[in-house]
Amino acid sequence: MQAGPRPEGRASAAPKAGLPRAADRIRSSARDLFYHQGIRAVGVDAIVAEAGVTKPSLYRSFASKDDLAAAYLRDYELEFWRRFDAAAEAHPGDPRAQVLAYFAGLAERTGLPGYRGCGLTNACVEYPEPDHPARLVSVAHKRKVRARLAELARQMGARDPGALGDGLQLLLEGAYVSSQMFGADGPARHLADAAARLIDASLA
Numbered sequence: 001m002q003a004g005p006r007p008e009g010r011a012s013a014a015p016k017a018g019l020p021r022a023a024d025r026i027r028s029s030a031r032d033l034f035y036h037q038g039i040r041a042v043g044v045d046a047i048v049a050e051a052g053v054t055k056p057s058l059y060r061s062f063a064s065k066d067d068l069a070a071a072y073l074r075d076y077e078l079e080f081w082r083r084f085d086a087a088a089e090a091h092p093g094d095p096r097a098q099v100l101a102y103f104a105g106l107a108e109r110t111g112l113p114g115y116r117g118c119g120l121t122n123a124c125v126e127y128p129e130p131d132h133p134a135r136l137v138s139v140a141h142k143r144k145v146r147a148r149l150a151e152l153a154r155q156m157g158a159r160d161p162g163a164l165g166d167g168l169q170l171l172l173e174g175a176y177v178s179s180q181m182f183g184a185d186g187p188a189r190h191l192a193d194a195a196a197r198l199i200d201a202s203l204a
Contacts, residue, residue, distance in 0.1 A: 023061040025051040030072050035119050039069045039134060040126055069123070070133040076119040077141045084148075095155040096199055099168065103175075104192040110175055111184030117176035145169060157204050164202040171195055 029050035033042045044065055048055055062068040084102050091097035109115055116122065120138040127135040150165030158164040175188040
């Protein structure tokens with residue numbers, strides 16, 4: 001997905017017009033490598049080679065690989081909320097339609113080539129240590145999603161908003177993982193329909 005390595009040039013030289021800064025190229029390369037290969041599997045050497053920078057450039061922007069991994073996950077979280085909020089904005093005042101729109105879009109993405117689930121979920125699996133920077137970012141995100149889904153369930157009029165929100169989150173996480181096993185023809189293709197049935201069964 002990324003272009004081949006590009007020479008960084010002398011550190012003292014001004015960046016050429018239109019050329020991304022070294023830190024931006026590092027973040028972009030790390031995002032691609034971490035997502036498709038896993039954070040633990042990717043070394044700093046691979047990142048700098050992909051970004052076309054030097055190790056000193058990387059360590060001027062990020063204190064460590066763990067720090068870069070946390071930055072990648074914060075970027076990934078922004079991508080998630082952009083999609084989630086776009087689905088909400090497309091259906092103002094209709095929380096059921098908002099949820100189902102996001103779920104339908106996710107079901108489509110799970111069938112795309114190179115899809116490897118949720119980077120934040122994958123990071124939680126990779127890093128069981130409770131204080132690891134990658135896990136801290138990931139768990140904090142999942143808690144926000146849980147709270148948002150419970151609030152949307154409350155707006156829908158669910159008998160038990162917490163239970164419906166948790167059920168929807170379980171469907172999300174199941175789609176992230178099962179799509180990596182079964183691909184486009186797997187259970188994730190029924191995600192929006194399963195969510196609609198769960199919602200309708202949970203409403204007062």
